[in-house]
Amino acid sequence: MPRRTDLSATFCPVGRSAELLGDRAVLLILRELFFGRRRFELIAANTGLGPQIVSARLKMLVAEGIAERRAYSQRPVRQDYWLTDKGKALFDILYAMRNWAERWAYAPREMGEGPAIRYVHRGCGTDVGTATICPGCGAGLGYGDLKGEPSSALKAEQIARTA
Amino acid sequence: MPRRTDLSATFCPVGRSAELLGDRAVLLILRELFFGRRRFELIAANTGLGPQIVSARLKMLVAEGIAERRAYSQRPVRQDYWLTDKGKALFDILYAMRNWAERWAYAPREMGEGPAIRYVHRGCGTDVGTATICPGCGAGLGYGDLKGEPSSALKAEQIARTA
DNA sequence: GATCATAACTATGATAATCATAGTGACAAG
DNA sequence: CTTGTCACTATGATTATCATAGTTATGATC
Missing domain, CATH: 1.10.10.10 (Winged helix-like DNA-binding domain superfamily/Winged helix DNA-binding domain)
Known part of the structure; x- marks a missing residue:
């Protein structure tokens, strides 16, 4: 081009x-x-x-x-x-992308399974869902505040790619 | 490609x-x-x-x-x-991009000028800066909650493009 | 009523980014 | 001394992108 x-x-x-x-x-x-x-x-x-x-x-x-x-x-x-x-500050953007896709761009999801990555607030242990403010304690959520756990389906996909 | x-x-x-x-x-x-x-x-x-x-x-x-x-x-x-x-829900992503760039990707800014777009919370009138939670009233900020006012420099650039 | 203007596009050719594949250099292990 | 790992670089075919020009439909102007 x-x-x-x-x-x-x-x-x-x-x-x-x-x-x-x-x-x-x-x-x-x-x-x-x-x-x-x-x-x-x-x-x-x-x-x-x-x-x-x-x-x-x-x-x-x-x-x-x-x-x-x-x-x-x-x-x-x-x-x-x-x-x-400067790079870590991009977290908010990637997190917003994740939230949008979990809500609006449907995954080839197994029945009944939740989001592809569950995020838990490190501070209070609450599952934050797709929130930007912790529903448990009201704190703002930025880089480092969240602990992500991929679903079994996402894990399997990742393993398949690296094999 | x-x-x-x-x-x-x-x-x-x-x-x-x-x-x-x-x-x-x-x-x-x-x-x-x-x-x-x-x-x-x-x-x-x-x-x-x-x-x-x-x-x-x-x-x-x-x-x-x-x-x-x-x-x-x-x-x-x-x-x-x-x-x-579905499209309006992308606002959070674009807003996060705006916030990141205002903070980390510097503009050819006139001296002393603030952000390229000032966002004011419609609910309470507070200038939210680059926050995702209104610093005035604590409300979460999504599509429709904010009123944006471009700076004179940004306005001039837009006018130059459409001329 | 022929030309001009506006809006929303479509068409064409040159250019450059991308992908798939293969290869390189440095080192370690067996 | 052959094989393996890791972080890349090199090459050629393919295709998306850009700049520019053209099309269609309508209304306004001379």
């Missing part, structure tokens, strides 16, 4: 976010990083993206200050990727 | 959302619809997208039940696009 117009300098904040997030690969990689999958091969396997795309997007995320590359082993040299504060 | 893998049937809700939202054009068009710009030509002008893309994406949004096409004039026949309930 021809060179698309750059939105990173528009006055509209949604436009600036769209410049980053209007890309399947970026969203999927961020999902993996939030799930704690930091290694290149794991990210590639779980997203289904090719290694060139994963490589290019991770480079970009590092350049934008959203992720950082760390060596988790010296011999052999092995790198992985961690979210920075 | 080759046929990319379809994520609309994955168990992961973030994946299903990414299938829809991982696309610059979709995000920009949704922004316009939330801003109340419903006409084809206005959407094309404000997003900078070509008419083929706008056409294709609007068709898709209608097919997905996110927008609907309405005739706002019979003679001459003129159509525009409105968000459905």
Whole structure:
């Protein structure tokens, strides 16, 4: 495609976010990083993206200050990727995406099963459902406040992808 | 590009959302619809997208039940696009994108100016800043609860695009 | 009543991003 | 010294995207 117009300098904040997030690969990689999958091969396997795309997007995320590359082993040299504060702040967006899809974009769900990921408020132990304010204690819910537990169906799908 | 893998049937809700939202054009068009710009030509002008893309994406949004096409004039026949309930529910995501960018993705901002769009809670009149819970009255903030006022810089940019 | 204007699109060709596949370099284990 | 793991890079075919121009339908203007 021809060179698309750059939105990173528009006055509209949604436009600036769209410049980053209007890309399947970026969203999927961020999902993996939030799930704690930091290694290149794991990210590639779980997203289904090719290694060139994963490589290019991770480079970009590092350049934008959203992720950082760390060596988790010296011999052999092995790198992985961690979210920075700027990256962790994207949690609200991904959580809103999750909430929308659980409500409006139906999954190939087993009968009677609940959401694909159950989130529990670490502070008070309440299952928050798809709320942004804890229904148990009224606290706002941000990065680190929630503990997610994938359903058996989601777990099976993830295992199938990495096998 | 080759046929990319379809994520609309994955168990992961973030994946299903990414299938829809991982696309610059979709995000920009949704922004316009939330801003109340419903006409084809206005959407094309404000997003900078070509008419083929706008056409294709609007068709898709209608097919997905996110927008609907309405005739706002019979003679001459003129159509525009409105968000459905499913579409309006995407507000939380766009609002989270706005909040993230206002905080972390810096605008070419005039000195001393605040956010590009000031949001005021309709219920109590409080300027909510980038909060998801009204700092004035504690109410949760969703679609319809907020009144947005673009800054002069953002207004100027919008006028420049449509001229 | 011929031309001009407006709105909502559709059509075409050049360009560039994406995917699938294969390969590389560094090291460790057997 | 062959095999395996991990984090990538390289290549070629495919296809989405952009810029530009054109179409259809109608109303307004000269």
